[in-house]
Amino acid sequence: MSKTKSAKQTDKAVKSEKRKAWWAEYKRSMRYALHVITHPFDGFWDLTHEHRGTLAAAHTFLILFLITRVLKLLCTNFQFINAPVQHINVFEEMGSLLLPFLILCLANWAMTTLFDGKGRFKDIYMAMCYALVPYVLIQLPMVLISNALTFEEASLHSVMLAISVIWCVFLVFVALMEVHDYSPGKTLVFLVVTVVGACIIIFLLLVFFSLLSDAFGFFVSVYREASYRLH
């Protein structure tokens, strides 16, 4: 009995040890984002090739990005944003960002695997999430700051927003370049190809779902017909 107890205890100890290590790794990979956004060329290479990033951190950044977006719409002072709060659906707003994001990641993966891109889907997703960090870092404080600015200072607000977006776009570009080990020109071409791929995916999804609903409708009508006949 004492043996099992001690075994349990060691098991517990190992588990807590693991959890601690996981937290340490998580924190380190979160902190690593600061390095990535300031040193994108080295940062994105090490992120995937040297396993400096973690998926958990990537998920966190994506969620923070979505939250930032929603908070921006809801809490930015009305002087700086035209958001009809009475018409905004939080889930819709999040979905309208999350879905294109995932589809673009998927499209990029699908296209680059065919043309010797080094990145796996996981790597692409992680790099993209890390590339969103400046958006969160700048826009989240700007939501607060916007409530202390006047209409005359709108230019400050818009400049900050522009910086965050430009930074993100630049990071996305570098991230894809480093993850796939592409040249800048090839990356540029594949950005366009990715968008085309995303359009194809969306088209296929639409076709698929419309066919699915038609097929479903067919079986439902067959069932109805049969049940009428049987009764």
Place this chain on the structure above:
Amino acid sequence: MRHETDFDYRRENPVKVVKRALAALCCLMLLLPAAALADDSFNLNRDGFSTSYTYGYDYWGDVQESPDAYRVATVIDSITLGLESLDNKLMAKPQSLFMRNDDLYIVDTGNSRILQVRFEGHKYSLYRVISGVNGCDVTAFSSPYDVFVDEQDNIYVADYGNQRVVMMDKDLNWIKEFVKPTDATFDQNLDFLPKKIVVDVAGRLYAMVQNVNKGLVKYEADGTFTGYIGANQVTVSMTDYIWKKYFQTQAQRDASASFVPTEYENVYIDKEGFIYATTTTFSEYDLKWDNAKPIRRLNGLGNDILIKNDRYPPIGDLDWLEGDSTYYGPSRMTDITVFDNDIYIALDRVRGRLFGYDNQGVMLWAFGTRGNIEGAFTSVISIEHRGFDLFVLDQMENSVTVFTPTEYGLKIYDAIEKYQDGKYDESAAIWQDVLKQNANYPLAFRGIGRAVMRQDKYQEAMEYFKMAHDRENYGRAFKLYRKEWIEKNIWWIFLGIAVLLVVPLVLGKRKRMQWEVIMHEQNKVRKANG
């Protein structure tokens, strides 16, 4: 070297993390101000327009119901004017109205005459029938389209069928005629068909002539033609030009409409001598970006100087459904009238609607509809005013509907006028009354906000400006409030900064001292050992 447990999280944790993240996301979504499920469809008809007779638009362009600004006072038609017993010629396709002092002139185009109706003893009765002019070759009118009466009671008639504008004194004696210009700029093959006329205080005549798209034809007081003013500028976009020039065959080019400026629909001259003009030929796309400019205010040079300080330009209905153009589609202003306080009312012939705008281009109210009951129209053609009363001419019903403002409508006018006169506090008090009747009235919030701000109550002013969605004024109020706040809390701010600076310093120092103590101890041990 990596720790043993280091890679484990990769295998087992992602699912957990995703789950946890999703849970957190859900919690957050619940905490956020719930996506307001506000749906404005409750005050919209199936045709996309308001369920109430009178309405307005909020900042988002959504229809907001409003109390009635106008009520029907009476309807003037052939029966009430006694035309049956006079000569049994009922009004036929009347085309225009004109008001001077207490006299309402109805241009009874179908019968080639003008009915002068006088307001006496609280009712409108026929004063005289003007069917011609004395003392010239052609005395009888031939389908006149418009009439204008100047301050000296001289009457101008746009005698469409006789291709002239004739001027006569109040006893109908011929004074002079304005005829087809012999100038080279006027196409001599065209008939001279004046449809709408206005005359300024100096006796200059501006005529809107059918088939002339160079603007309004202008005559000096002595009858000489002096050119055109206010031509619609022809704007050709680059893409249009390239498309037409390089991608269309000659046949296609001939078939498609050429780039010609549009004609005006109607004109009105305000008390300052500026001409208000409306046009109904425009593309829907241009309307929203304010390139169409369906309502214009022309200065002496013919430039549009209409003030547009609202989010939306004055184009009538902001939203419309596509469909049968006799009811759907954008508003098309067939006539306009301007009060003495620069509030102007435009008349939409598509849905029989009246739109009131203040001198800043902010919509005050909109009302009117198609139908057969009082206050509804079949085919509106002209609008006039007397004081704040409105007269709307219906060419199919052959009637003039007289509207008088309600208490609510009068309050709006009163508040605007008080503000224009610089009586800001009185104006704000009236706006408060307006708000009691209509809490969706941005202009009222703005008016009160301005008055409150003048009393240095910045925070309160900010609330009002926020309700009005007036960013500039909110910014001004907020700037002053922010200044006041900083001045009041300056010591707390200093204290906060001091704490922020000092605390890390102290903590750092303490840590350093601890470190030194440890080093000292270690050195001691080392020395003892060494």
